Structures are given as structure tokens and as C-alpha cells.
Amino acid sequence: MIEAVAIGLLAGVVAGLLGVGGGALFVPALTLGLGLSQLDAEATSLLAIIPVALVGTWRQHGHGNVDLRTGALLGVLGVGGAVAGAAIANAVPQRALEVSFAVFMLFVAWRVARRALRADPPGPATASRAPAPP
Amino acid sequence: MPSRRTLTLAAIGTAAGLLSGLFGIGGGILIVPLLVLWCGFGERLATGTSLAAIVVIASVAAAVHGAYGNVHVRDGILIGVPAVVGVLIGTELQQRISTKAISLVFAALLAVVAVDLLIPG
Numbered sequence: 001m002i003e004a005v006a007i008g009l010l011a012g013v014v015a016g017l018l019g020v021g022g023g024a025l026f027v028p029a030l031t032l033g034l035g036l037s038q039l040d041a042e043a044t045s046l047l048a049i050i051p052v053a054l055v056g057t058w059r060q061h062g063h064g065n066v067d068l069r070t071g072a073l074l075g076v077l078g079v080g081g082a083v084a085g086a087a088i089a090n091a092v093p094q095r096a097l098e099v100s101f102a103v104f105m106l107f108v109a110w111r112v113a114r115r116a117l118r119a120d121p122p123g124p125a126t127a128s129r130a131p132a133p134p
Numbered sequence: 135m136p137s138r139r140t141l142t143l144a145a146i147g148t149a150a151g152l153l154s155g156l157f158g159i160g161g162g163i164l165i166v167p168l169l170v171l172w173c174g175f176g177e178r179l180a181t182g183t184s185l186a187a188i189v190v191i192a193s194v195a196a197a198v199h200g201a202y203g204n205v206h207v208r209d210g211i212l213i214g215v216p217a218v219v220g221v222l223i224g225t226e227l228q229q230r231i232s233t234k235a236i237s238l239v240f241a242a243l244l245a246v247v248a249v250d251l252l253i254p255g
Binding site for chain 2: 001004005006007008009010011012013014015016017018022023024026027028029030032034036039040041042043044045046047048049050051052053054055056057059060061063065066067068070071072073074075076077078079080081082083084085086087088089090097098099100101102103104105106108109110111112113115116117
């Protein structure tokens, strides 16, 4: 029980510091720290994300940083994807889920590192590289 | 006929939802940059708006996983509630310290965990 509380607190601090959602941390914390399977860790991570996102929305809303209409629309339009994603996670072999999650984590690591290294010299060109919408 | 903007949001929402349900994450890693690139949002507004979308997306994904019996409710609450406190601390600290070193350590940690997962056994 103490492990879970400590893991949650630590993951929350890092999430708040880096602006990366808790999920990328909750999942490995749950598998390595509490011994959950990859599938159960992912499912449990989603439950833990809800209060974090709720409080985060509330705080950011106070600073005028939330477009509630767009956020709600995005959420509602994301329902189909969320249902499909969860169904796929349950349908594929556990090992496939682990491997794809690991590859996704490498992608997240690359993005976080790139953003950190780019943050120092604020290049004027960054705003102009907007690819065409899908 | 839905507007171009609605179609864009549907594409972002669907992709984020898929990632969320599949990997147990919120999807902000995808929503934030796409709101900036495709919808012209500023970084801060994109982050805040992404959080609001995640409340809905994570709730739906958690409910579906719950129906499959995968959710450990007690562990989720034990981690989620202290994480709220942690986020408040982290957000406060962010204003005071350089996050560059922490970002790089975090990225390295994620990479190590990923490689560890990829090595069988």
C-alpha cells in the first residue's frame, strides 16, 4: 500500500514537472512496482489518470488555458477510438502488447528528449513548420 | 456535413482514444502537438484543453477495461489520489527549476524500461 502511494506521488511530480501525462509512468510503475500484468497495469493506469486529468483541467481552467468546448468535443469524438483500443488490448497476445507498448515508450522518450534539447535556443523557424491536415 | 474543424478533431480524438485504450495512457502526447499543428492552438491552451479531453477518453477506456475485469480499483485509487498531490507539487516546481536535465533523465528511464520490456524473459 505504501509502495502504491509513493509511486503515485512520484509519478505525479514528474508528470507535473514535464507536462507528460501520468500514464507513461503509471504503467511501468504498476508492472515493476506492484507486479501487475501489462494489461492490468494499463487498465489500472487509466483509472488513476482520471483524477489527475480532472484536477489538471480545473487548475488550467483557472488560468484560462482550457478551451472546454473543444476539449469536450475531442473527448466525445475519441470515444470510438478508446473503446476500440481497449478491445484490441484485450484481444492481442500479452507479449504483443508489451512489445508495442515498449516501442511507443521509445517514441515518447525521443519526443521528451528532443523537446528538452530544443527548448534552450528558441528557434524562430519552429512555428512555420506546419504540415498539411490529414 | 461536418465542418473541416470537426473532422480534424475527430481524427485527433480517435487516434488519441486508440492509444489510450491500447496503452493505458491519457493521449496527451498526441493531442497536444496536433492541437498546436493542426488547430493553431498555443502550447498552454493545447495542454489545458488536452487534459479536459483526457478526462472523457480515460473514463471511457477505463470503463471498457473495467468491463473486461482488468482494472485493479484499489491500486488505481491508491496511485491516482497521491498523483494529484504530486502533479500540484510538480507544476509548482516547474516554475522554479530547469526541467531540461529532468526531461533527459526521464527520457533515458523510459528508454531503459522499454528495452527491458523488449528483451524476452
